[in-house]
Amino acid sequence: FLELPRRYNAATHFIDRHIAEGRGAKTAFIDDKGSCTYAELAARVNRAGNLLKAQGVKPEQRVLLAMLDSIDFPAMFWGAMKIGAVPVPVNTLLTTPDYDFMLRDSRAVVLCVSDALMERFRPIISGQPYLEKVLISGQVPPTVTPLVKLLEEQSDQLETAATTPDDIGFWLYSSGSTGSPKGTMHLHSDIVHTCVLYAEEVLGIRESDVVFSAAKLFFAYGMGNAMTFPLHVGATGVLMAERPTPNAVMKRLKDHQATIFYGVPTLYAGILADQGITKDSGSAMLRRCVSAGEALPEDIGKRWEKTFGVEILDGIGSTEMLHIFLSNRPGEVRYGSTGMAVPGYDLRVVGEDGKEVAAGEIGELLVSGPSCAVAYWNNRTKSLATFHGPWTRTGDKYVCDKDGYYTYAGRSDDMLKVSGIWVSPFEVESALLAHPKVLEAAVVAHADTDELVKPKAYVVLKAEFIAEESLIGELQMFVKDRLAPYKYPRWIEFVAELPKTATGKIQRFKLRA
Numbered sequence: 001f002l003e004l005p006r007r008y009n010a011a012t013h014f015i016d017r018h019i020a021e022g023r024g025a026k027t028a029f030i031d032d033k034g035s036c037t038y039a040e041l042a043a044r045v046n047r048a049g050n051l052l053k054a055q056g057v058k059p060e061q062r063v064l065l066a067m068l069d070s071i072d073f074p075a076m077f078w079g080a081m082k083i084g085a086v087p088v089p090v091n092t093l094l095t096t097p098d099y100d101f102m103l104r105d106s107r108a109v110v111l112c113v114s115d116a117l118m119e120r121f122r123p124i125i126s127g128q129p130y131l132e133k134v135l136i137s138g139q140v141p142p143t144v145t146p147l148v149k150l151l152e153e154q155s156d157q158l159e160t161a162a163t164t165p166d167d168i169g170f171w172l173y174s175s176g177s178t179g180s181p182k183g184t185m186h187l188h189s190d191i192v193h194t195c196v197l198y199a200e201e202v203l204g205i206r207e208s209d210v211v212f213s214a215a216k217l218f219f220a221y222g223m224g225n226a227m228t229f230p231l232h233v234g235a236t237g238v239l240m241a242e243r244p245t246p247n248a249v250m251k252r253l254k255d256h257q258a259t260i261f262y263g264v265p266t267l268y269a270g271i272l273a274d275q276g277i278t279k280d281s282g283s284a285m286l287r288r289c290v291s292a293g294e295a296l297p298e299d300i301g302k303r304w305e306k307t308f309g310v311e312i313l314d315g316i317g318s319t320e321m322l323h324i325f326l327s328n329r330p331g332e333v334r335y336g337s338t339g340m341a342v343p344g345y346d347l348r349v350v351g352e353d354g355k356e357v358a359a360g361e362i363g364e365l366l367v368s369g370p371s372c373a374v375a376y377w378n379n380r381t382k383s384l385a386t387f388h389g390p391w392t393r394t395g396d397k398y399v400c401d402k403d404g405y406y407t408y409a410g411r412s413d414d415m416l417k418v419s420g421i422w423v424s425p426f427e428v429e430s431a432l433l434a435h436p437k438v439l440e441a442a443v444v445a446h447a448d449t450d451e452l453v454k455p456k457a458y459v460v461l462k463a464e465f466i467a468e469e470s471l472i473g474e475l476q477m478f479v480k481d482r483l484a485p486y487k488y489p490r491w492i493e494f495v496a497e498l499p500k501t502a503t504g505k506i507q508r509f510k511l512r513a
């Protein structure tokens with residue numbers, strides 16, 4: 001744990017410090033509409049804090065942020081934290097009932113929403129028991145004052161709330177495979193730990209970096225990637241509101257000559273599969289690529305490095321731990337493995353009895369570290385099931401080899417036992433992905449006529465290939481040639497796309513159903 005002063009507000013470190021350190025004129029963020037310097041950002045954060053105060057927001061009250069990536073996001077996020085209120089960024093891809101749940105569950109008193117998302121909130125605004133004000137970023141009807149105008153009317157001076165490192169700083173909703181999303185409560189002190197331990201010590205981020213994240217700011221992954229990491233070192237973050245298609249992503253990398261790119265495996269695969277994209281479509285300055293969200297298949301990592309000349313650092317984090325706690329290191333990448341523990345985090349792989357398993361054996365990964373959430377809001381049962389003293393259950397199965405490298409082996413509930421032997425769906429998927437015709441694959445347990453579980457694969461083919469009956473046998477042989485024979489998929493179904501979470505994780509439970 002870093003030693004932080006007893007009076008600590010994260011906005012001092014991430015926003016105001018840059019002025020004192022003479023970084024005021026440096027570009028902090030570039031979005032689709034323009035850019036802002038560190039000095040302009042600090043002023044905008046103060047205006048946002050004053051605006052929230054003027055709306056009646058008090059310390060510890062929640063402010064729901066349903067915002068597409070733009071400079072308004074950091075302004076509102078840090079403005080809320082600076083006055084001791086609690087910003088709750090939410091996934092911008094959700095439905096009206098999801099937002100209804102989050103507004104009620106969080107008891108947010110103010111909602112700040114991007115104009116494009118307003119349609120999904122309109123039907124539920126009037127019935128909210130706690131919500132008092134709605135602020136709209138972007139275009140508004142003539143009767144409404146837009147966020148930009150409301151901010152202009154506020155003072156750019158603001159006193160920082162007298163919070164401590166242990167005050168609740170912000171929440172992020174975490175969704176499991178069952179039940180309602182859980183408001184994951186993080187402290188003011190949590191953010192700086194992820195910046196020092198992962199961004200500085202593993203990624204090696206520096207002030208001269210220009211970073212771009214395909215994962216949006218409302219995800220823990222994107223929030224660190226494109227907001228807190230660059231703000232920690234005084235670098236520049238590029239923000240993009242639109243969906244991260246391969247072309248939109250490559251354009252941002254090229255236009256801003258990004259030095260660090262953070263993506264997810266599906267996007268890396270999509271870029272590699274796009275015939276129109278070459279090394280020159282991206283940034284000549286790119287020096288680091290990061291992947292998280294789900295394990296990066298070996299083949300994708302190798303092909304990316306061959307094509308773009310930059311290795312991908314595959315890592316894993318969680319909303320509960322705020323960012324990556326297990327990662328490959330620059331210059332020591334082992335594709336197919338998620339790497340080693342990030343210094344400052346402890347890892348254990350345990351069996352069903354809770355005892356640590358031997359090297360080479362599969363178990364559930366537990367993690368302990370200083371950025372861990374304190375609990376889930378209003379959900380004692382799920383808090384107790386996840387947070388065990390200093391240890392947090394990840395629900396991910398891993399194997400640790402004798403060198404300390406961890407290899408992903410699927411979710412706890414996705415693993416399948418075939419003839420009494422554990423089979424990792426990820427291993428079978430990786431084998432399928434190495435086939436030149438396969439774009440994506442997901443493997444789940446499927447019962448045969450004897451009710452015995454065997455692997456079944458759902459496969460998305462690359463656009464230029466047709467799903468033919470003969471390809472099933474070809475793919476089965478391909479897997480059998482690479483893995484222990486019992487692991488090959490007994491059934492293969494070709495599909496147009498795989499069900500995924502907003503972070504790009506394959507929802508195998510949907511395929512099982």
Ligand code: 3SK
Nearest residue numbers: 220221292293317318323
């Ligand atoms: O999905 C991940 O691996 C991840 C990484 C960083 C932060 C948050 C998450 C969920």
